[in-house]
Amino acid sequence: MLNLVLFGPPGAGKGTQSNLLIDKYNLVHLSTGDILRGEIAAGTALGLEAKTLMDKGDLVPDKIVIGMISSKLDNNPTANGFIFDGFPRTAAQATALDTLLSGKGTAISAMLSLKVEDAELIKRLLERGKESGRADDKNESIIANRINEYNNKTAPLKEFYAAQNKLSEIEGVGSITDIAQKLNTVIDSL
Numbered sequence: 196m197l198n199l200v201l202f203g204p205p206g207a208g209k210g211t212q213s214n215l216l217i218d219k220y221n222l223v224h225l226s227t228g229d230i231l232r233g234e235i236a237a238g239t240a241l242g243l244e245a246k247t248l249m250d251k252g253d254l255v256p257d258k259i260v261i262g263m264i265s266s267k268l269d270n271n272p273t274a275n276g277f278i279f280d281g282f283p284r285t286a287a288q289a290t291a292l293d294t295l296l297s298g299k300g301t302a303i304s305a306m307l308s309l310k311v312e313d314a315e316l317i318k319r320l321l322e323r324g325k326e327s328g329r330a331d332d333k334n335e336s337i338i339a340n341r342i343n344e345y346n347n348k349t350a351p352l353k354e355f356y357a358a359q360n361k362l363s364e365i366e367g368v369g370s371i372t373d374i375a376q377k378l379n380t381v382i383d384s385l
C-alpha cells in the first residue's frame with residue numbers, strides 16, 4: 196500500500212496537491228479539515244464542537260480527529276492506499292496513526308512536507324477567504340493563530356517521521372504543476 200502524509204503549514208497547498216495525487220496514484224483522500232467542515236455543514240454535535248475551535252484557528256481535540264480517521268480507514272478496506280491531508284497534526288495523532296495502520300498490516304510510506312514562508316501563507320489564505328466563506332481564512336490574526344498552532348504542535352512531527360527515515364521536504368512555492376512534479380518524483384522513488 197502507498198500511504199502518504201501530506202504535510203505543511205496552513206495554506207501550504209496540501210489540499211491542492213492531494214487532489215492531483217489521488218487521481219495519479221489511485222489513493223483515497225482523507226482530509227480531516229474537509230471531514231470536519233462536512234460535519235459542520237451537516238449540523239452534527241461533533242460539527243458544532245469543532246466549529247467553535249476551527250473558527251478561532253485552534254486545533255480540534257485529538258480524540259475527535261483520531262476517531263474520524265479510524266472509521267474512514269475501516270470504511271475503505273480495499274483501498275490502494277491513502278493520502279492523509281492535514282492529519283496527523285499532533286504527536287498523539289501521529290502515534291495513533293502508526294498504531295491504526297499497523298493493526299491493518301500496513302504503515303506510512305512517506306511524509307511529504309511542503310515548505311512555504313509565512314508571508315506567502317497569509318497572502319494565499321486571505322485570498323481564498325474572499326471566496327471560500329471560511330471564517331478561519333478571513334482574518335489575519337486568526338491565520339496567525341493557525342500558523343502558531345502549526346509551529347508549536349504540528350511542525351515537530353517532522354522529527355517523528357525523520358526518525359523513521361520517511362521525511363521528504365519539498366519547496367511549496369512556484370506553480371502548482373511544478374510542485375506536483377516534484378512530489379511525483381519523490382513518490383516514484385519510494
Ligand code: B4P
Pocket residue numbers: 204205206207208209210211212227228229231248249252253254255256260280281282283284288319320322323331341367368369370371374
Ligand atoms: P485544513 O482544512 O487542513 O486547512 P488548511 O491547512 O488551511 O488547508 P490546506 O493547507 O490544505 O490549504 P491549501 O494549501 O490547499 O484545516 C482547517 C482547520 O481544521 C484547522 O485549523 C483545525 O482547526 C482543524 N483541523 C483539521 N485537521 C485537524 C487535525 N488533524 N487535528 C486538529 N484539528 C484539525 O490551500 C490554500 C490556498 O493556497 C488555496 O486557495 C490554494 O488555491 C492556494 N495555493 C495552493 N498551492 C498554491 C501555489 N503553489 N501557489 C499559489 N497558491 C496556491
